[in-house]
Amino acid sequence: MRNYYLGIVLSCTIMNLPAAGQTLSVTGLRTEYQKNPMGIDAAAPRLSWKINSSERNVMQRAYQIRVGTDSAALLTGKSVVWDSGTQQSDASVFLRYAGSALQSNTRYYWQVKVKDNQDHESAWSAVNSWHTGLFNPAEWSAQWITSSMADTLVGPSPIFRKVFSTEGRVKSAMLYITAHGLYEAQLNGKRVGQDHLAPGWTSYEKRLLYQSYDVTGLLKNGQNAIGFTLGDGWYRGYLAFEGKRGFYGKHLSGLVQLVVEYTDGTKKVINSDQSWKYSTGPVRFSDLYNGEVYDAKYEKPGWSTVNYKDADWKNVQVIPAGKEALESSISPLARKHEEFSVVKLIKTPKGETVLDFGQNVVGWVSFKLSGKAGTYIQLEHGEVLDKAGNFYDANLRKAKQHVKYIFKGSGLESYEPHFTYQGFRYVKLTGNIAKIDPSSFKAIAVYSDMDPTGTFKTSNPLLNQLQHNIQWGQKGNFMDVPTDCPQRDERLGWTGDAQVFFRTAAFNMDVAGFFTKWMKDVASDQLANGSVPFVVPNVLGEGAAGSTGWGDVATIIPWNMYVAYGDQQILATQYPSMKSWVDFMTGKSKNDLWNTGFHFGDWLFYHPEDDNDGRAAITDKYLIAQAFYAHSTQLLINSAKVLGKKADEEKYTELLDRIKKAFLKEYITPNGRMVSGSQTAYVLALNFDMLPENLRQQAVDFLVTNIESYGNHLTTGFLGTPYLCHVLTRFGRTDVAYKLLLQETYPSWLYPVKMGATTIWERWDGIKPDGSFQTTGMNSFNHYAYGAIGDWMYRVMAGLDTDESAPGYKKIIISPQPGGKITHAAAQLETLYGLTVSDWKIENGVFKLKVVIPPNTTAKIKLPGAAGTMVTESGTALKNIKALGKISNQGNDIEFNAGSGTYQFEYAIKL
Known part of the structure; x- marks a missing residue:
């Protein structure tokens, strides 16, 4: 060392x-x-x-x-x-x-x-x-240990310990550790690592991740003590929405291998085996959905130190290893991030004591309080207050989100949860605390440890809040897997939600490792016939699979990871899964038409309560299925081309042609109308190139007319919304896209913002204009799917985009498209090559664009409305800038290539 x-x-x-x-x-x-x-x-x-x-x-x-x-x-x-x-x-x-x-x-x-x-x-x-980790499974000499084979019920978290010695000068010490359940490890009284909810969630019956920690600095000469605590977590706790526990197993167990290397080159290995002891501690109950009960009188001070007396501890039991493959972690685990203080102490009309942290956050509350021995404080977590201003948690369904702390009576006591997390902004306090000091409480955001990469801001405060909400929706739901929501009895890796949001997610944060890990489980849980589950890891069973727009995660995310990061390996790794999904759809089709099976369709599309005039925006589910069938086939073709799979490229190109012909025959009238006249129907047909050139403009006109008929409101659900503004821009109607983006009344992106949202809602009207709520059965206030609009804001509004001919921002497109009376928009992105920026503003009729292109990349820059005007770069006429390529007119715009560097363009623009 x-x-x-x-x-x-x-x-x-x-x-x-x-x-x-x-x-x-x-x-x-x-x-x-x-x-x-x-x-x-x-x-x-x-x-x-x-x-x-x-x-x-x-x-x-x-x-x-x-x-x-x-x-x-x-x-x-x-x-x-x-x-x-x-x-x-x-x-x-x-x-x-x-x-x-x-x-x-x-x-x-x-x-x-x-x-x-x-x-x-x-x-x-x-x-x-x-x-490096442990390459060969045979290198694992540790044994799985458990507390008791009778330990199958909800109860206290077991703790394990062992004393060992070192016999020389230590050069390095590596700890390899995992668990059936969740673990927290300690060495000589110090916590190992900064990760939480380890080892994370995978399809445990197939693969289990282990973590590697350098613990050299925690070792002492001579005697040492190592220990760990286990919690139920995903492995044995409640999962999904039917009150079921123990999905993966009944017994919590741990696997520990500590490899100590001495300066003389010799090694010593300390393993989990029959020599360890166990007891129980202060965590009397823990569950991801239902919170934690912590009784401080059961604390065992110094339990992971050498001098602790463990004569009353019991001997562990050794159990056989499971069939799952042990793999090293490749993704960031959950860690603690931002902290929030109480912004308001509320006494509700019902007389409740409620803490408002000002932000819908995912994680937990820590506190420092005093109390008499045996008394307690309970924290109940919720996202919103009801219309009257009272604490509200009915939308949690069966999830409790309660944390109970029982005092030991030793003065100021500090606490934060261990094996649970909550989604909340408001916390109701009950128990034996007579006087509440808000400064004693902190809300701590916990999410996968992804580096922030992108920022976006505009001249419009509501859009800036929307961006804030998008980012916090991502933070709260990227908890080792991309969950749909972080608060109710669900919190599952819904595949449809993840695929629609990926491009936005990859702008906000570095999600490469996160999705590389999760996509391995998508492939792992994919059924033998190629069908993709609704959720991954799949805890809903084999029958919950095969829906269009959800199963397409198998093709959409790998391709978009390639576009965002330029990583061919993700395509190569996932290619069999991609191909298998397309082949599944082909197998379910007749005459190239996929019109069978269950589909969620355009989930949560606009449906007015009073639908007497037939204004519900219903889109035929099989029309949607055929469109996504074509889209996934196209992405498979793209991937085959990148990977040099010529035979597959030709095979699926022929299939795609047949899919599109079947679509036209089934869903387009002789006059060019679609059998479903919804916004989503036209958006998907246009975005996935399902229509021949001669029918596209007519379809665009139908789409715009539809939008206008709803008073410039969107009516799309989960599958239509991500593409809506992109389609309008592609076909020359960015003006309409801006109208939709800036709409402030329901349904719209800014309606929740105006209603005080700090994250993205599951429903367009989670809270209605009169303050009442949507159905308690499905009404999350932290649900990132509709945040997919961020992708359009970054790539079109600010104009920072990828070039698929050289993915991963090796070639960059800078093409801002102002509109909507916005006078400033800026996007910054830390790419694999460095920082790139597109930052424009309009001041006194002058368009000013700052562009940053990192070294070892190039950019194609398009200046809107610059044709026929005098354009300068840092005060010099454009034609005299040597770093720029040939300048050409593209309609009202001008376009040119640029090498790396920082540029400042200015010219008069007609608004």
């Missing part, structure tokens, strides 16, 4: 500082999307980096990578296990390690230097590292 830290210090203080006049440097090193990851189980990890340069039009022309097992030696070019040599290439993402075979449980250090197209050469980058 000494060499590791020395190497990092030397690297940061010496090697990463550019020399005088140096214009080129390398930063942002990542291994499989992660910074210095632990437990990498890839045989050939992929390495990526970013380039910094003060000059314009910079492209990498060559790179050199070197890898070693000693950081200090690596800095001098010694003890190198792989040197790529100088490679003439502009590739700076996903470069595979190509040295000798990697060893398990080993830390590898690496750095890179580059040359650019302007004859500059960087210094070697700072040293980064990755640590």
Whole structure:
């Protein structure tokens, strides 16, 4: 470890500082999307980096990578296990390690230097590292241990411990750990890691993730103690909405392997086995839906330290390993993030004491309070207050969301939950606390540890709040899997919700690792006939599968991950699943028409309470199915082309032609009308190119007429909404898209904002204008699906978009489209190549656009309404800017290519 830290210090203080006049440097090193990851189980990890340069039009022309097992030696070019040599290439993402075979449980250090197209050469980058996990299942010598084979009911969380010794100078110590249930680990009285709700949720019967932690700093010379606590979690707790427990198993158990390496090269392994002991502690009940009961009098101070007396603890039982595959974590686990103070202490009309944290947040409440021994405080969590201002939790259905703390009476006591989480803004307090000090409580946001990547802001405060709500809907529902909602008795990985929101999600945060992990479970839970479950992990059974728009997650997310990150590996990994889903639809079709089976359709579309005039926006479910059948087939064709699968490309291209012909025959009248005249019907037909060219403009006119007939309101549900504004823009009606976006009355995106929402609602009218609620059976106030409008705001309104010919923002499109009396819109995105920006404003009739293009990328820039005007860049006429390509007119716009750098364009614009 000494060499590791020395190497990092030397690297940061010496090697990463550019020399005088140096214009080129390398930063942002990542291994499989992660910074210095632990437990990498890839045989050939992929390495990526970013380039910094003060000059314009910079492209990498060559790179050199070197890898070693000693950081200090690596800095001098010694003890190198792989040197790529100088490679003439502009590739700076996903470069595979190509040295000798990697060893398990080993830390590898690496750095890179580059040359650019302007004859500059960087210094070697700072040293980064990755640590390998356990490559071979046979390397697991630990045994599964449990507290008691009779422990099958709801009850206290078991705690386990073991004392061991070290017999020499420790070089490193790695802890590999997982559980059937949730775990929290401790070593010598200190918590291991920052992760919560570990090991996360996968299709446990097929694969289970383990985590890897460097615990070198927690070890002591001589005697040590290690321990862990277990909770029911997804494995044994309540799941879905029928009050069922124990979906994956009845017994909680843990698996622990601590590998200690001494400076002389010898190793010692401390395993979970029959030598461990167990007891129970203060967590008397824990459940993801129903909260936690914590009785402080059962605390066992110092239970994970050497000096704790455990004579009354019992011996554990060793149980056989399950059939599931043990795999290293590849995605970010849940961690604590933002904290919120109480903004208001409320006394409701019913006399309830309620804390308002000002934000609908997902996580838990921590507090520091005093109470007499045996007295308690209970926290009940809810998202909204009712019309009268009272606490409301009827929309939670059977979920309790209660946390109860029983005092031990030892002065100021601190607490936060362990194996549960809540979705809430308001907390009702009951119990024995006579006087409430709001400063004693904090709401802590807990979600998967994804780096924020994108920001978006405008001149319109309501749109800015909408963006805020979109982001917080994502944070609250990205809890190891993309859940539909975080509060009621559901919280499942609904596949339809995830696919419609993916593009928006990938702008807001780095979701690459998150979705790579979850898509493996999509493929794992896919049925033998290719049908995709409604939820993943699938806890609803084999019969809950095969709905259009939900099953298409198998094709839509892998393709869009490729577009957003340029990652061909996700396509290659998921390709069999993609193909299997398309083949399933083909198998269910007759004469190329898929008009069988159950489908959710355009879920939660507009349906007025008084529908005497037939204004419900009903779309034929089989029409939707045929459209998505075509879309998934097209994405499979795209993927086959990228992966070089020529035979599949030709086969499915022929199939697609037949699918579209069947659609026209079944759903289009001779006069060009669709049998369903809803907005969603026309949107899907246009977006997925189901109509021949000669019928498209007519369909656009029908769509616009429909929108106008509803007073410029949308009527779309989950499947039509994501594409609505994109279709309008594509066919020249961005003006109508702005009208929809800026509509403030129901149904619209801004109606919930005007009603005080701080997250995205499940329904357009979760709270009605009179303050009453939609049905308690399904009315979440934190449900991200309708937040998919964010994708249009970033890509069209601000104008920051991808180019599929060079995905992952290797080529960038900057094409802002102002409208709606918006005078400013800005999007910033931290791509795999660096920060890119499209930031425009209109001031006194002058359009000003700031563009940032990161090194090693290029952009196509389109300036709206600039044809025939004098355009300047940083005060210089456009034609004199060397970093720009040929300027051409595109209707009223002008278009040109640009190299990397920061640009400031200005010109007079006609509004």
